[in-house]
Amino acid sequence: MRICVCVSGGGTNLQAIYDAMDDGRIKNAEIVRVISNNPGAYALERAKAHGSEAVCISPKTFPDREAFNEALLAGIKECNPELVVLAGFLVNVPACVIREFKNRIINIHPSLIPSFCGKGYYGLKVHEGVLARGVKVTGATVHFVDEGIDTGRIIAQKAVDVCEGDTPEILQKRVMEQAEWIILPDTVSKIAAGEIKIGE
Numbered sequence: 001m002r003i004c005v006c007v008s009g010g011g012t013n014l015q016a017i018y019d020a021m022d023d024g025r026i027k028n029a030e031i032v033r034v035i036s037n038n039p040g041a042y043a044l045e046r047a048k049a050h051g052s053e054a055v056c057i058s059p060k061t062f063p064d065r066e067a068f069n070e071a072l073l074a075g076i077k078e079c080n081p082e083l084v085v086l087a088g089f090l091v092n093v094p095a096c097v098i099r100e101f102k103n104r105i106i107n108i109h110p111s112l113i114p115s116f117c118g119k120g121y122y123g124l125k126v127h128e129g130v131l132a133r134g135v136k137v138t139g140a141t142v143h144f145v146d147e148g149i150d151t152g153r154i155i156a157q158k159a160v161d162v163c164e165g166d167t168p169e170i171l172q173k174r175v176m177e178q179a180e181w182i183i184l185p186d187t188v189s190k191i192a193a194g195e196i197k198i199g200e
């Protein structure tokens, strides 16, 4: 199964998928291209180190949003993926991409959707919201991407305890280690094995 992964930052979720491919937890799948909107994303270095094509498609290099959207669609279509994975991709995916890859795009979100998600909830802001509300349990969610923000069908979730004295950074790391880096590779593995259907 050909996979295209879209990233914006450090790429630890991308790395978790690579690690699962290397140790056999994910079979019959290959990350053929990694696309980032951010030229400085360390995720692009991780891609090159693992032999994937690493491509930067930055909105800053296009005259307007429409031109960027078209370039992003072309950049994804060009590698002919069966599955598109958003792994810390901080760009609102344009409708043209959602339509072209209907039910073939999955995203990892660092909370238990429908809590702490939607507009403005990304990266550390998610964990700041969790701590401010005082919930005792949080976690991560893998979901299909539709035209809303974090509104697509939920595929997998994993809960993580909020601990006394947690800072947003400490909580983010625990959610990554104990949830994100587990359920995202596991979901990719199940899709590659045909246990989770896509494109329907």
Ligand code: GRF
Binding pocket: 007, 008, 009, 010, 011, 012, 013, 014, 043, 087, 088, 089, 108, 109, 110, 123, 176, 180
């Ligand atoms: C992760 O917390 C992920 O849940 C969120 O953005 C962060 C990306 O981290 N979408 P990384 O780039 O995978 O390290």
